[in-house]
Structure formats: structure tokens, C-alpha cells
Amino acid sequence: MSIDEILKQVKRVHFIGIGGSGMCPLAEILISLGYNISGSDNNDTETFRKIEKEGAKVYLGQVKENLTDDIELVIYTNAILDGNEELEYAKKHFPCFERAELLGAMSRIFTNCIGVCGTHGKTTTSSMLTQILLEAGLDPSAVIGGKLPLIDAYGRYGKSQNFVCESCEFNNTFLKMNPDIAVILNIDEDHLDFFGNLDNIKKSFRKFAEKTTKTIIYNGDDENTVDTLKDISGKKLISVGRNDSNEWTAKNIDVPGGFKSSYDAYHNGKFVTKVELSVPGEHNILNSLCAFAAAYESGADVKSICGGLKNFGGASRRFELLGEYKGITFADDYAHHPAELKVTLEAAMKMGYKNVWAVHQPFTFSRTSLLLDDFAKVLQIPDKCVISAIMGSREVNTIGIKAKDLSDKIPGAVQIDTFEDICDYVLANAKEGDLVITLGCGDIYKAARMMVNKLKA
Numbered sequence: 256m257s258i259d260e261i262l263k264q265v266k267r268v269h270f271i272g273i274g275g276s277g278m279c280p281l282a283e284i285l286i287s288l289g290y291n292i293s294g295s296d297n298n299d300t301e302t303f304r305k306i307e308k309e310g311a312k313v314y315l316g317q318v319k320e321n322l323t324d325d326i327e328l329v330i331y332t333n334a335i336l337d338g339n340e341e342l343e344y345a346k347k348h349f350p351c352f353e354r355a356e357l358l359g360a361m362s363r364i365f366t367n368c369i370g371v372c373g374t375h376g377k378t379t380t381s382s383m384l385t386q387i388l389l390e391a392g393l394d395p396s397a398v399i400g401g402k403l404p405l406i407d408a409y410g411r412y413g414k415s416q417n418f419v420c421e422s423c424e425f426n427n428t429f430l431k432m433n434p435d436i437a438v439i440l441n442i443d444e445d446h447l448d449f450f451g452n453l454d455n456i457k458k459s460f461r462k463f464a465e466k467t468t469k470t471i472i473y474n475g476d477d478e479n480t481v482d483t484l485k486d487i488s489g490k491k492l493i494s495v496g497r498n499d500s501n502e503w504t505a506k507n508i509d510v511p512g513g514f515k516s517s518y519d520a521y522h523n524g525k526f527v528t529k530v531e532l533s534v535p536g537e538h539n540i541l542n543s544l545c546a547f548a549a550a551y552e553s554g555a556d557v558k559s560i561c562g563g564l565k566n567f568g569g570a571s572r573r574f575e576l577l578g579e580y581k582g583i584t585f586a587d588d589y590a591h592h593p594a595e596l597k598v599t600l601e602a603a604m605k606m607g608y609k610n611v612w613a614v615h616q617p618f619t620f621s622r623t624s625l626l627l628d629d630f631a632k633v634l635q636i637p638d639k640c641v642i643s644a645i646m647g648s649r650e651v652n653t654i655g656i657k658a659k660d661l662s663d664k665i666p667g668a669v670q671i672d673t674f675e676d677i678c679d680y681v682l683a684n685a686k687e688g689d690l691v692i693t694l695g696c697g698d699i700y701k702a703a704r705m706m707v708n709k710l711k712a
Contacts, residue, residue, distance in 0.1 A: 258328075258352045258360045265327035269349075270294035271342050272332035273313060274303030280398045280410020281330070281357055286310050287412035295321045295341060302409070319344035330357050333426070358398065358420065359431030365396065365418035369549050370432055372422040372463060373440025373474075374456075375595050376542045379534070379573050380440060381421040383546035387563030388417055391555040395419050401572055401589070417553055422463070424456065425449065429463050436552060437467040438545050442479035445592050448621040448650070457483045464490070472548045474541060475501040493552070495544050499524070503548045505540050512605045514568075514576070516540065520547060528557050531565045535574055536602030574599060574692075577703055580710035582687030584608065587703045591618045591696035593629035599694065600636040609688035613637040614677060614702060616695035617645040617658060624656040631664035639684075640668040641677055646697035674702040682706055 266289065270282050273294025279302040282292050286309055293312040296303050307313045314321040319340050322329070329345040332354050345351050362368040371381045378400040386405050388395040394413035400421045402409055422429035422437075425446050442453075442460050450456045460483050464471055467490060474480045475494030484492070494501040497508075505518040514535050520527045532543055543564050550560050569575060577585040590599045596615070603611045613634060617623040623630065623645055634640050642662040645652075662670035671677045685691055693703040 256350070258356045259363060261328055261350055262360055262364075265290075267291045267325050267327045268293075268330060269322065269326045269328070269345075270311075270330045271317060271339070271345065272296055272335055272354075273306055273311065274298055274300045275332050275334065276302060276400070276402075276409045277398070278330070278332050278354055279303075279306050280408065281354065281361070282306050282311060283309055283408075283410060284361065284396055284398075284412045293321070293323070293326070305408070317341040322348065328352070330354060355426075355428040355431045358428075359433070361398075361418065362420060362432040362434055366416040366435065367553055368418040368420055368432070368434045369436045369438060369553065370420050370422035370429065370434030370463070370467070371438045371440070371545075371549075372424060372429055372460070373438075374424070374443035374445045375592065375598075376440045376538065377421045377423065378589070379539065379569070380438065380542045380546050381419055382569075382573075383543055383564060383567050384438075384549050385411075385419045386567045387546060387550040387555055387560050388419065388553065390563040390566065391550065391559035393417050393553065393555060404568060405566075424459055424463075427459055430459065430466065432463070433466050433468055435468045436470045436472065436549055437464055438549050439464065439471065439473040439480050439484075440542065440545060441474050441477045442483055443592070443594050444626075445622075447625050448619065453479070461487075470552055472545060472552070474545070476541075493548055495548050496541065503544055505530075505544050508537070508540055510535075510537050510540075510602075510605065512607050514606075518544075520544065528561055530561055533565060533567060534569045535606060536598055538598035538602070572700060574602070577707055580707060583685050583710070584690045585703055585707050586690065586692040587700045588692060588694050589696050590694045592622075593626055593633045596630070596694060597633040597636065599692070600633060603690060603692055604636060606690065608690040609686065610638040610690070612639040612641065612681060612685055612689060612691040614641045614643070614681065614691065614693045614699065616643040616693075616697050616699035616702075617661060618695055618697050619648055620645060620650050620652045620654050620656050623658075623661060624654045627656075627661060627664070630661055634661075634665050634668065640665050641681065642668055642670045643674070643677060643695075643699060643702070644672040646695070646699075648697065674699075674705055677702050678705045678709060682709060 274296035295314040395417035397419040476496035662668040
């Protein structure tokens with residue numbers, strides 16, 4: 256029986272890994288829909304306690320005793336390691352589905368599911384779009400990959416049929432979905448440990464586009480995206496970009512530095528409105544225009560769209576400003592691919608600081624090895640560069656790659672393994688008027704907070 260059919264018949268659902276940022280909002284939505292929710296996690300986190308306050312029965316630690324006889328469906332995250340006692344027991348006694356399957360089912364529950372995908376920019380664009388729809392009074396549900404300050408959460412349940420859903424290509428997760436509107440920001444080489452090559456990535460995005468029921472909003476300036484969508488039929492296609500050939504176009508772009516930028520939005524060659532942003536970088540021009548087009552297709556008025564974009568101050572870990580201490584500004588960003596590092600660091604270099612310090616944590620041995628020269632090139636953009644040890648995550652280092660292999664290719668770079676030593680080095684050398692930005696999708700944010708806390712103390 257499919258998860259769609261099971262969800263229609265049951266009301267008692269258990270989540271293994273309920274405190275995860277991708278699991279918590281799904282549990283919240285099910286609670287709001289009237290389901291009886293329980294869940295477990297090995298970490299006592301903010302999201303774990305949040306879902307408890309919202310009515311879920313939670314268990315700290317993952318043992319088979321958490322699984323009561325009344326459970327009718329179990330949802331688990333793919334972050335659960337093999338041999339997990341609770342999951343092994345659940346698979347023998349209950350219907351079990353991975354998180355992506357539940358997300359796919361939810362995409363079919365709502366009549367206006369907007370799936371935001373792309374190699375870069377998904378979280379920022381999903382967050383922008385959620386904020387726009389909220390401020391336009393369209394009360395969306397949402398599942399976002401980062402925390403949106405407006406709701407102080409990774410997602411929410413709304414009473415409308417609008418559902419904003421960040422749609423990740425890794426492991427083909429997004430192919431479980433059937434969005435009504437797909438937003439394709441860009442297609443680039445990433446997750447090559449899974450896809451192998453760019454052609455396979457493009458094939459997956461093509462399948463995602465084909466599974467979309469109504470409309471595809473896409474980056475008309477991105478060659479890979481345009482090629483992927485070639486000859487696709489049965490969908491409304493809306494192109495977005497800087498070139499005049501696009502349906503929605505950004506013109507008269509002004510990125511003066513700091514956390515402000517603006518542009519004029521044109522539709523089919525006609526001026527629509529001036530758009531002002533409160534997030535840095537030229538890359539956010541396109542992100543915001545995609546969010547604009549998706550919101551417009553979903554019924555938001557132009558004034559509300561502009562208000563939502565102007566009020567959007569960024570998502571958690573997306574050029575997140577942590578504050579200024581002893582004259583040094585600290586920020587943190589999720590960038591972990593050369594293309595993401597490039598746009599983030601170029602934006603940082605235009606913000607008027609004396610020196611920009613990039614503190615980068617390479618993520619996975621395969622990505623670091625495959626894109627070593629690309630990483631080395633973009634990490635020469637800042638004035639100063641510090642490289643931490645590689646975070647292997649799900650991988651074993653069978654390649655033999657080391658963080659020093661990367662730092663040796665970057666003139667003047669320093670390679671320091673531990674966050675404590677990185678903290679001491681940066682604070683001993685950074686000066687008033689400098690910007691220190693930590694970069695990576697692992698736990699490098701801890702180094703930024705360590706520096707801030709030391710200066711506060």
C-alpha cells in the first residue's frame with residue numbers, strides 16, 4: 256500500500272529522528288491535520304522540544320520500547336545509521352517510509368504545492384517565497400531547509416492550499432514529489448558521489464519537471480536548465496533572468512554593497528515595479544525574481560510581493576549576520592560548493608570591509624577531491640583564507656584527500672584542523688573593520704559562535 260493511501264486511513268504516526276530540521280516541520284503539519292504524533296531523537300535540540308510543546312509525545316534516545324502497539328505508520332530520516340535498534344524493530348512490525356516519501360505525499364495533498372529546486376539557492380528562495388505569501392495573507396504551509404526568522408522555524412502549517420517545499424536533488428529525493436509549480440533555479444555539478452556526472456543530474460531534474468503538474472518557473476539564463484527543459488510539453492513554462500528573452504526580467508540592477516540591493520522587475524518587456532532587497536549579493540537578484548514569479552502565479556499582489564522581499568532579512572546560515580564585536584563583523588553561510596562560495600565571497604568583498612576572512616570547512620572527501628581546483632580558485636577571492644579539517648559526514652576517506660591538499664593550492668591560506676585553534680588564530684590576527692565569515696554545510700558555524708562568545712566574554 257502506498258503512503259498516500261495509508262495516510263488516508265491512519266491517525267497515529269511515529270517519527271524516528273523527529274528533532275531533525277527536515278522532520279520537525281512535517282510532524283508539525285501532521286499534528287495540525289489532526290494526526291496523533293510521537294517521535295524519538297538522540298539529540299535534545301530546540302526543534303525536539305518545540306515539537307513536544309506542539310503536542311507530540313517525544314522520547315530522548317532511540318530504543319525499540321519507544322514503539323507502542325497503537326502506532327500505525329513510522330516515518331524515519333535517512334540520517335539514521337544502520338543497526339539503529341528502534342528503526343530495525345519498526346521495519347519488522349510497522350509500515351515504514353523514509354522522510355522523502357512523506358514529503359512526496361504532502362506535495363499531493365495540497366493543490367498549490369510549489370517545489371523549489373536547484374543546485375544553489377533553494378533555501379533562500381523557499382524562505383523568500385514563504386515570507387511573501389505570509390505577508391500577502393495567503394497563509395502557506397512550508398518545509399524549508401533553513402530557519403526563517405519571521406516564523407522562527409524550519410516550516411509551518413497554514414490553512415490555505417499553498418505549500419512551499421524545498422525540493423532537494425540529493426539521492427533523487429525530489430523525485431518522490433509531484434509539485435503543482437516547480438521553480439528550477441539552476442543546474443550544476445554537485446553530489447557527484449551519487450550522480451556520477453552532469454548528464455545524470457540533468458536527467459533527474461528533467462524527471463522532476465515532468466512530474467510537475469502545472470507550471471515550471473525556470474532560470475532562462477542558465478544553459479544547463481534550458482537544455483534540460485528542451486521540448487518539454489504539457490506545462491506552462493515561465494522563464495526568469497536578466498536577458499530580455501525571459502518572461503520575467505531584472506533590469507537596472509543596483510548592488511551598492513552592504514545588505515541592500517535593488518532592481519526593476521519587467522514582465523514581457525513591460526515595467527512592473529521596483530524591487531528592494533535586504534540581503535547581499537547579485538545572486539539574490541535571481542533568487543528573489545524567481546520567488547516573485549512563483550508568488551505572482553500563486554495569487555499574491557505586486558505590492559505584497561515587494562513588501563515581503565524588502566522585509567526578508569535572510570534565512571539561517573545564509574549570509575547570516577551574527578553581529579559586530581570589538582569592531583570585527585561575524586557572519587555565517589551554508590556555502591559548500593565552489594559556485595556558492597564564489598557568489599557569497601564576491602558579495603562579501605563588495606561590502607566595504609578592510610579584510611574579508613573566509614573560514615571554510617570542506618564537506619565530504621569526494622566533493623573536495625573532485626572539485627579541488629575549483630575550490631582553490633574561488634577561495635582566493637577573500638583577503639584571508641583559513642581551511643579546517645574536512646568533514647567526511649557519510650563518507651570514509653578512501654581517496655586519501657587532506658585539507659592541506661586544498662590549502663596548498665591557495666596562496667597565503669592557513670590550514671588548521673580544530674575549531675578551537677581556528678578561533679584563537681583568527682581572533683589573534685583579525686582587526687577592527689574586518690569581516691569574518693564561516694562557510695560550509697557541516698558544523699563550521701560552531702567556530703563562528705565560538706569566536707563571538709570569546710569576544711563577548
